[in-house]
Amino acid sequence: LHKDEEEKPPTSSTAQTVKIGIYFATWWALNVVFNIYNKKVLNAFPYPWLTSTLSLAVGSLIMLVSWGFGIVKPPKTDFDFWKALSPVSVAHTVGHVAATVSMSKVAVSFTHIIKSAEPAFSVIVSRFFLGETFPVPVYLSLVPIIGGCGLAAVTELNFNMIGFMGAMISNLAFVFRNIFSKKGMKGKSVSGMNYYACLSILSLIILTPFAIAMEGPKLWAAGWQKAVADVGPNFVWWVVAQSVFYHLYNQVSYMSLDEISPLTFSIGNTMKRISVIVSSIIIFHTPVQPVNALGAAIAILGTFLYSQAKQ
Ligand code: 3PG
Numbered sequence: 243l244h245k246d247e248e249e250k251p252p253t254s255s256t257a258q259t260v261k262i263g264i265y266f267a268t269w270w271a272l273n274v275v276f277n278i279y280n281k282k283v284l285n286a287f288p289y290p291w292l293t294s295t296l297s298l299a300v301g302s303l304i305m306l307v308s309w310g311f312g313i314v315k316p317p318k319t320d321f322d323f324w325k326a327l328s329p330v331s332v333a334h335t336v337g338h339v340a341a342t343v344s345m346s347k348v349a350v351s352f353t354h355i356i357k358s359a360e361p362a363f364s365v366i367v368s369r370f371f372l373g374e375t376f377p378v379p380v381y382l383s384l385v386p387i388i389g390g391c392g393l394a395a396v397t398e399l400n401f402n403m404i405g406f407m408g409a410m411i412s413n414l415a416f417v418f419r420n421i422f423s424k425k426g427m428k429g430k431s432v433s434g435m436n437y438y439a440c441l442s443i444l445s446l447i448i449l450t451p452f453a454i455a456m457e458g459p460k461l462w463a464a465g466w467q468k469a470v471a472d473v474g475p476n477f478v479w480w481v482v483a484q485s486v487f488y489h490l491y492n493q494v495s496y497m498s499l500d501e502i503s504p505l506t507f508s509i510g511n512t513m514k515r516i517s518v519i520v521s522s523i524i525i526f527h528t529p530v531q532p533v534n535a536l537g538a539a540i541a542i543l544g545t546f547l548y549s550q551a552k553q
Pocket residue numbers: 337338339341342357416
């Protein structure tokens with residue numbers, strides 16, 4: 243990715259390492275907060291189509307205001323840019339809503355264990371849709387990823403098919419998002435922050451009619467009243483928190499994509515899932531059986547082996 247800001251002076255490798263470290267730590271911390279508020283909201287208000295739309299709406303609003311007030315320089319875009327962004331947005335929308343539907347049905351930790359299999363989806367899609375082949379160790383690393391996720395799934399105490407399929411669909415959609423976004427960004431000069439802003443706006447436009455069709459204002463109004471009665475007036479702040487933190491963690495992740503290779507990014511993403519899995523199990527007192535935890539550990543180890551093999 244290239245930036246629309248002015249050229250930056252070259253930085254030393256230590257400064258670069260510190261910078262990436264700060265990006266990663268911020269990305270993970272924002273993601274943990276998002277996941278906690280997102281689940282608190284879904285527990286009280288089980289309408290994932292609306293909450294995922296609100297995440298995109300708040301992010302879009304933050305960026306439109308930032309551009310309007312000159313806090314962030316708006317990107318220079320043309321028709322070709324938006325055309326290339328369309329498939330990325332469709333994939334982002336599907337991946338986002340599928341993950342949120344999943345988390346409305348199962349524990350946050352379970353969704354993220356299944357989502358740690360994203361590299362396996364990436365290899366399969368690249369192999370069958372793009373005809374790319376990989377060295378044997380890459381294929382071998384899929385064995386612990388798929389086996390570990392399978393073990394975690396069959397031993398999950400609160401297994402739910404929609405929750406499982408949502409996380410699987412999200413994996414598939416995000417692999418396509420990454421493939422399309424690599425193609426779409428080639429030669430374009432939009433920063434990671436602005437790229438993600440445009441992605442949010444287009445995804446919001448795509449998702450809104452589907453959210454209305456799937457749930458709709460009648461259910462939302464009744465659900466909202468019940469949530470406020472159960473949780474109290476603070477409920478609205480939970481919704482604000484999940485939306486703002488959703489935007490911020492994605493924005494930081496796209497900003498870090500400007501600085502690092504896709505491989506480093508996927509390692510960072512797996513480590514992010516470990517922090518989410520561990521913190522959500524503690525906060526929500528999720529029951530975990532030893533064999534269930536073993537499955538998750540094998541899957542995550544497989545992802546690390548995958549990144550080693552890809553190097
Ligand atoms: C979402 O709501 O989009 C998912 O929680 C995204 O998950 P990820 O960014 O951790 O892949």
